[in-house]
Amino acid sequence: MKDILEEIVAWKRIEVAQQKELLPPRQLYAKVENLMTSLSRRSMRQSLADSPYGIIAEFKRKSPSKGWIHPDIEPEDVVPLYASNGASALSILTDEKYFGGQAAFIERMRPLTDTPILRKDFIIDEYQIFQARLIGADAILLIAADLSQEECKSMTAVAHELGLEVLLEMHSEEELAYAELDADMIGINNRNLGTFHTNVENSFRLAELLPKDKLKVSESGISNPDTIRQLRQAGFQGFLIGETFMKEKDPGLALKNFIEAI
Numbered sequence: 001m002k003d004i005l006e007e008i009v010a011w012k013r014i015e016v017a018q019q020k021e022l023l024p025p026r027q028l029y030a031k032v033e034n035l036m037t038s039l040s041r042r043s044m045r046q047s048l049a050d051s052p053y054g055i056i057a058e059f060k061r062k063s064p065s066k067g068w069i070h071p072d073i074e075p076e077d078v079v080p081l082y083a084s085n086g087a088s089a090l091s092i093l094t095d096e097k098y099f100g101g102q103a104a105f106i107e108r109m110r111p112l113t114d115t116p117i118l119r120k121d122f123i124i125d126e127y128q129i130f131q132a133r134l135i136g137a138d139a140i141l142l143i144a145a146d147l148s149q150e151e152c153k154s155m156t157a158v159a160h161e162l163g164l165e166v167l168l169e170m171h172s173e174e175e176l177a178y179a180e181l182d183a184d185m186i187g188i189n190n191r192n193l194g195t196f197h198t199n200v201e202n203s204f205r206l207a208e209l210l211p212k213d214k215l216k217v218s219e220s221g222i223s224n225p226d227t228i229r230q231l232r233q234a235g236f237q238g239f240l241i242g243e244t245f246m247k248e249k250d251p252g253l254a255l256k257n258f259i260e261a262i
Contacts, residue, residue: 028134044167048185054237056089057087059078060243069247079112089139094121099120101121129158137164140166166185168186169189188210223241229262
């Protein structure tokens with residue numbers, strides 16, 4: 001079976017190299033430095049900790065396993081409604097080839113909401129962290145399956161220097177050593193990124209093996225409000241949900257109804 005994660009990461013290396021040709025790192029870093037004193041940050045971690053629901057509502061138009069989910073919808077149609085209907089944080093896909101996203105989506109949404117925004121992408125180079133800061137993200141996703149522990153530690157430090165929080169994602173017992181790194185939030189992905197098979201039991205299985213003092217996020221495969229209640233009892237405070245909302249005609253209303261049912 002083809003490993004989808006390996007394919008995505010291989011393409012991401014090519015994509016980042018192309019982006020560096022268009023905007024050399026030195027120029028990107030200079031742009032970010034000019035922003036450092038003017039752009040305030042919003043804490044995704046604190047927003048999740050303070051919320052009785054902890055929903056991270058995701059704007060995702062496409063996935064490698066299911067193809068286009070909602071191809072014609074724009075972030076302006078969804079993200080402000082996510083924010084006003086109770087999302088504790090917003091996840092916006094910026095990968096274009098596999099998820100139909102754009103970095104510009106975050107730039108466009110940043111002035112429209114005070115809700116923290118997570119840049120959801122496959123980050124394999126610190127260049128992408130500076131990009132995240134430039135476009136107005138509040139947090140980034142780092143994926144243990146993409147990075148060595150040393151790379152993850154270094155990228156977390158860069159993110160913190162730029163005022164960004166880190167959601168560090170793991171999927172298996174073999175990756176649990178990453179939980180000891182200095183990430184702001186720990187995510188358990190219920191989706192195997194090699195096969196894209198999803199099983200929410202993965203969060204329940206790994207919950208007790210995670211550090212007690214870390215804010216925990218369950219990602220993917222959550223479609224029932226009852227599951228949120230059960231995951232909260234298992235120690236999770238954040239719940240990343242995308243397809244459950246995005247497959248509906250009105251994702252913002254779907255979120256509102258979901259929260260009311262919790």
